[in-house]
Amino acid sequence: MVAKRLHLPPLLPSDKACGLSVRRGKTEGSTMNTVGVGLLGFGNVGSSVYEITRQRFGVSTSDSSALEVKKILVRDPTRARSIALPRHLATTDPAELLTDPGVQIVVELLGWSGHEPEPALDLLRRALKAGKHVVTANKRLLAEHGRELCRMAVDSRVSVWFEASVCGALPVIRTISESLVAPRVTSLHAILNGTTNFILTRMSRGKIGFDQALCEAQSRGLAEADASWDISGHDAACKLCILAALLTGVGARPSHVLTHGISDVQADDVHLAEALGYSVKLVSSLHMEGEVLHLRVRPTLVPHTHILARVEDAANAVVINTDLARQYVLMGEGAGGYPTACAVIADIIGAAHSLSSASMPRAQMLLAQSRDTTTSGWPKAREVERLHYLRSASHTLDALRSEAHVLLKQVSRGQRFAAIIGPITTSGLHDVLAAHSIKEAVSLPVLDDGRYV
Numbered sequence: 444m445v446a447k448r449l450h451l452p453p454l455l456p457s458d459k460a461c462g463l464s465v466r467r468g469k470t471e472g473s474t475m476n477t478v479g480v481g482l483l484g485f486g487n488v489g490s491s492v493y494e495i496t497r498q499r500f501g502v503s504t505s506d507s508s509a510l511e512v513k514k515i516l517v518r519d520p521t522r523a524r525s526i527a528l529p530r531h532l533a534t535t536d537p538a539e540l541l542t543d544p545g546v547q548i549v550v551e552l553l554g555w556s557g558h559e560p561e562p563a564l565d566l567l568r569r570a571l572k573a574g575k576h577v578v579t580a581n582k583r584l585l586a587e588h589g590r591e592l593c594r595m596a597v598d599s600r601v602s603v604w605f606e607a608s609v610c611g612a613l614p615v616i617r618t619i620s621e622s623l624v625a626p627r628v629t630s631l632h633a634i635l636n637g638t639t640n641f642i643l644t645r646m647s648r649g650k651i652g653f654d655q656a657l658c659e660a661q662s663r664g665l666a667e668a669d670a671s672w673d674i675s676g677h678d679a680a681c682k683l684c685i686l687a688a689l690l691t692g693v694g695a696r697p698s699h700v701l702t703h704g705i706s707d708v709q710a711d712d713v714h715l716a717e718a719l720g721y722s723v724k725l726v727s728s729l730h731m732e733g734e735v736l737h738l739r740v741r742p743t744l745v746p747h748t749h750i751l752a753r754v755e756d757a758a759n760a761v762v763i764n765t766d767l768a769r770q771y772v773l774m775g776e777g778a779g780g781y782p783t784a785c786a787v788i789a790d791i792i793g794a795a796h797s798l799s800s801a802s803m804p805r806a807q808m809l810l811a812q813s814r815d816t817t818t819s820g821w822p823k824a825r826e827v828e829r830l831h832y833l834r835s836a837s838h839t840l841d842a843l844r845s846e847a848h849v850l851l852k853q854v855s856r857g858q859r860f861a862a863i864i865g866p867i868t869t870s871g872l873h874d875v876l877a878a879h880s881i882k883e884a885v886s887l888p889v890l891d892d893g894r895y896v
């Protein structure tokens with residue numbers, strides 16, 4: 444994704460007041476005028492953070508100092524960028540940043556490489572050991588190692604902030620950890636990946652196939668050249684694990700999430716679903732069954748009347764159902780350089796407050812205290828009756844007419860046929876299909892609030 448250079452309007456007086464409260468802290472007996480920030484990464488998000496910091500919170504825009512980016516770690520300082528890299532701050536040596544006493548907050552925006560040792564993990568461990576406060580947007584890192592890093596930070600008496608790791612600009616981490624304290628979550632349904640939501644929206648509105656919609660997402664900078672992590676649903680699964688830990692105290696791993704991506708969703712399915720009154724979305728869901736937690740990421744038919752059906756293009760949304768306060772809904776920009784940078788900057792300001800108050804964010808404490816599930820088994824999901832979408836040949840659906848209790852709605856478009864079936868368990872559906880010798884059928888789950896798990 445490419446961040447375009449932005450000329451931001453100057454700070455409002457109230458914004459300056461926010462900056463001022465950051466500036467006055469004591470460190471080793473001297474008055475601290477600046478909060479030193481070390482940026483790990485100057486890509487889409489890192490360069491946007493730098494630009495916003497410089498224009499709205501930087502030394503050059505205020506009468507006295509505020510946030511100051513002291514060093515920036517990159518792989519290749521010479522490569523062309525849409526936002527110019529300040530060469531005097533750039534380094535390829537992480538030690539320059541981690542050993543600089545002027546850097547109090549380390550902001551990790553490298554991403555996940557998949558190489559051992561994982562650079563982001565290695566550098567954050569070193570930063571925490573060195574007593575730096577940490578801000579990160581790295582969902583994979585948090586889903587796999589968040590508990591360990593937050594515990595290390597508690598031991599080192601520093602703070603870890605990670606608002607930008609889930610849903611970009613949406614304050615979902617803060618809302619869950621700080622506001623949703625009294626009610627208990629019963630279920631969560633969310634659109635956590637903007638790339639896949641854009642593709643599905645384009646397939647529906649633009650009447651184009653998956654491959655063309657993916658190319659469009661890439662040409663608009665909404666998908667990486669290698670978009671497999673998004674398309675496969677694994678990006679959403681990592682985010683769901685972070686939310687689950689905060690909401691339920693269970694430190695689930697991405698491998699615990701039943702995950703299906705959208706690459707098999709055909710344009711036919713999107714259009715037939717629309718005709719049946721549904722939109723196809725990649726829905727991440729959390730469901731509590733007693734004390735048992737179920738986590739799923741699947742392409743799902745969402746009724747047009749449901750709030751998630753109205754989430755279009757690259758937007759994200761989270762719907763949380765609770766016992767005491769019914770429903771919480773957050774919707775907005777879930778990705779992109781500047782929206783994500785807004786969440787990162789809010790975290791930097793939070794970390795700057797922690798410098799003088801020695802406080803730690805509640806989200807960090809929740810993640811640190813989440814239950815380790817690496818050694819315990821993960822419970823198998825119990826089968827429940829729910830609705831299913833089924834696409835198959837016309838004569839196969841005709842055969843299902845005799846099963847009046849399962850065939851709820853049907854539609855045909857030319858030679859294409861689809862139906863909503865249920866409530867029935869998945870194995871019950873397979874039995875019905877087998878009984879009618881229906882071999883070639885496409886099925887997808889249907890979100891039907893009471894019954895979708």
Ligand SMILES: NC(=O)c1ccc[n+]([C@@H]2O[C@H](COP(=O)([O-])OP(=O)(O)OC[C@H]3O[C@@H](n4cnc5c(N)ncnc54)[C@H](OP(=O)(O)O)[C@@H]3O)[C@@H](O)[C@H]2O)c1
Nearest residue numbers: 484485486487488517518519552553554562580581778779
């Ligand atoms: N983009 C979004 O919309 C979005 C939204 C939410 C969260 N996030 C998260 O934010 C983080 C950053 O995303 P991004 O889109 O900004 O990534 P990006 O554009 O790929 O930028 C990565 C930056 O990290 C640097 N880098 C990577 N590995 C390095 C290493 N081993 N040593 C030194 N520098 C290294 C790169 O250096 P070079 O510039 O020299 O290549 C580049 O500046 C990721 O964790 C991502 O998941 C992104």
